[in-house]
Amino acid sequence: MSLAERYGLVKSQIAEATTRAGRGADEVTLIVVTKNHPTRLVFDLLDLGARDFGENRDQEAAPKAAEVRATQAPEHRWHFIGQLQSNKVKSVVEYASSVHSLDRQSLLEALGKATANRPAPLDVFIQLNLTDDPARGGIQFADLHPFAEKVLQHRGLRLVGVMGVASLDQQLERDFSAIRSASERLQELAPEANLISAGMSEDFATAIAYGATHLRIGTAITGNRQY
Numbered sequence: 001m002s003l004a005e006r007y008g009l010v011k012s013q014i015a016e017a018t019t020r021a022g023r024g025a026d027e028v029t030l031i032v033v034t035k036n037h038p039t040r041l042v043f044d045l046l047d048l049g050a051r052d053f054g055e056n057r058d059q060e061a062a063p064k065a066a067e068v069r070a071t072q073a074p075e076h077r078w079h080f081i082g083q084l085q086s087n088k089v090k091s092v093v094e095y096a097s098s099v100h101s102l103d104r105q106s107l108l109e110a111l112g113k114a115t116a117n118r119p120a121p122l123d124v125f126i127q128l129n130l131t132d133d134p135a136r137g138g139i140q141f142a143d144l145h146p147f148a149e150k151v152l153q154h155r156g157l158r159l160v161g162v163m164g165v166a167s168l169d170q171q172l173e174r175d176f177s178a179i180r181s182a183s184e185r186l187q188e189l190a191p192e193a194n195l196i197s198a199g200m201s202e203d204f205a206t207a208i209a210y211g212a213t214h215l216r217i218g219t220a221i222t223g224n225r226q227y
């Protein structure tokens with residue numbers, strides 16, 4: 001299958017899952033994850049109509065975003081979806097319109113500082129820890145309100161919702177319903193923070209059934225990554 005065929009197929013699968021869930025087509029944003037692919041792929045995806053791109057490493061994303069920005073490319077957005085080291089924050093906020101992986105206090109402080117004087121706020125999703133193990137990355141359900149309260153104090157950040165990654169044990173319903181519960185809990189405190197970043201190549205249809213608004217899809221569209 002060509003890139004165009006894979007992109008078209010995923011788009012139609014998203015449309016089907018959205019209809020099946022009784023949701024509107026405009027409720028779901030497709031972010032194409034272009035990590036470990038050359039910038040050429042981003043240009044090809046722009047030609048196919050893609051406008052939202054996901055990357056997980058600043059070292060790769062920063063030069064890619066600059067390369068695209070230097071052209072007549074149509075308006076597009078970069079979503080930072082990977083674990084973010086505080087010393088990369090200054091670079092990331094230059095090109096990213098959103099960070100999906102806000103997973104700890106030290107990162108919140110670095111992001112807050114780097115965005116304090118921005119004209120437009122940076123969208124942030126709180127990354128959830130869906131396990132009982134606090135040592136795993138992300139914010140646990142019980143800490144969601146206190147953490148969100150701290151996020152809301154930063155004028156350069158706009159808290160837009162939660163982000164989760166389903167675990168590898170294929171308990172998709174359990175994981176996506178936990179993400180949805182966390183979203184509902186967050187909205188008790190911040191009603192406008194109603195977005196859910198969830199769903200990847202293997203599980204996006206289930207994620208849509210559980211309310212995902214932002215899908216992060218790589219290999220199903222791009223093919224296998226080159227490492």
Ligand SMILES: *Cc1c(COP(=O)(O)O)cnc(C)c1O
Nearest residue numbers: 033056081200201216217218219
């Ligand atoms: C790589 C990545 C994806 C995309 O994964 P695929 O299985 O290729 O669709 C989604 N989310 C995050 C956080 C990732 O790092």
